[in-house]
Amino acid sequence: MKVQLSINGERRTADVEPRKTLLDCLREDFGLTGSHTGCEHGVCGACTILLDGEPVRACLIFAVQADGYEITTIEGVAPAPGELSVIQDAFCETHGMQCGYCTPGMVLTATALLRDNPQPTRKEIVEAISGNICRCTGYGQIVEAIALAAERLAHANAPQRAKP
Amino acid sequence: MKPVPFDYVRPTSIEETCALLAADGDARVIAGGQSLVPMLAMRLARPARLIDILRLPELSGVRDDGNTVVIGAATRQAATEHHPLIKAKAPLLAKVFPWIGHPATRRRGTIGGSIAHADPSAEIPLVVATLDAEIVVREASGETTINAGEFFLGPMVTAIPQGGLLTEIRLPVWSQPRLGVSFHEVNARHSDFAFVCAAAQVGFDETTHCTACAVGIGGLGEFPVRLDRAAKALIGTDLDHAAIADAVDAAMAELDIWGDLHASAEYRRRVGGVLARRALIDARQAALECPQ
């Protein structure tokens, strides 16, 4: 089946079997291997992508279901090649990653959180990443990274969305 | 962890969906896919064709129908969680969302999908059973309405006939001037499926007399159960702790309870009773705090 997808702002097409998950399609058909394959049944969050800006599990969507949405993968969050987003940078600075397997999912989840809630409490950060498993860090530094990114974004000279 | 090959269709109306379902006994509805895709990946389900209903506009949305709140089967859990009408008129349902999976699974998982999946410990089926909601099922031949009490037949077995499409859920709205709800759950980790969960909704008149009461428990056996006997015994009382304890204990004694690797039957019986009592006590407190 032919699918037309909008990935990181670009229109792309692939010819896939209906049983191919969006995760496998991103990795195999488009070479976007930043979305990681963990459990393939929805429990770990390693495959998290943004669908119309909202974090979802790419292993629980078939590629044929994903037309018409704006898909953002970890490859789409940096402002330019060779640069990092404020959130990615904060993960490096606070050692918010060790092996890096969970990191793309964590960064995308944090990206959506800070867009909607620029000054989250610790509890809100923990709730937001509750569906993303990390086997290395013990989460402390990930929470720290997201809090640091929130602080930096608050001081950045860029337009901010008002808190609802 | 790869599903068997299948066909994929995305119909544009309920009629077309029902016709597709009637034409193919091996076809299966996919809504949010948050339970079905793992089952496909593990090859526990092997449908020949998936019929995608998630984007059917007719199946999505929440509306006020006077005595009931009507929820379209394909309404996303996340959209329902934050819906003002649900908060105002279906407060018991509003309570349970934080316990269902994670924000990322609630964004695609639907209300109808959870009810059709009928996991014995799932939260939405518990609310539906506790309030004895009506479940509307459409087939090519017509529409039927099933009460929750007759809907859940076993673990992941429901009264939806072969070829049936769950279209909406009608939750009764209680008219009592003071209403309180509460939900409690015990699980291994927050957001995991419950070992046991309990829900209660109580209504009071201007005095401290309870005039309406519903209480249910999930995770004890084949499907969520409504403790009708306890509710009946409590109506007309002040819902004091002793009355609650007696009513719950008597109702629990009648139940067949299952055990498994995660929690023995004895443990579930004990925790089920404690959670049901707690839910009633907290619901009473919430009702009495309502402005009159």
Ligand SMILES: Cc1cc2nc3c(=O)[nH]c(=O)nc-3n(C[C@@H](O)[C@H](O)[C@H](O)COP(=O)(O)OP(=O)(O)OC[C@H]3O[C@@H](n4cnc5c(N)ncnc54)[C@H](O)[C@@H]3O)c2cc1C
């Ligand atoms: C990590 C994780 C944690 C979870 N934790 C919980 C939890 O704590 N509690 C909980 O209750 N759930 C939990 N779930 C499952 C929940 O997220 C699902 O949303 C829900 O069980 C199914 O809804 P769905 O819309 O995704 O349905 P699908 O997965 O699409 O479908 C489920 C079943 O229902 C049938 N179906 C769906 N819609 C209809 C319809 N309209 N008419 C007829 N049949 C239909 C399908 O054919 C299928 O058999 C979890 C899931 C994941 C991945």
Ligand code: FES
């Ligand atoms: S790979 Fe998708 S949740 Fe684990």
Ligand code: FES
């Ligand atoms: S850094 Fe290794 S899993 Fe999170």
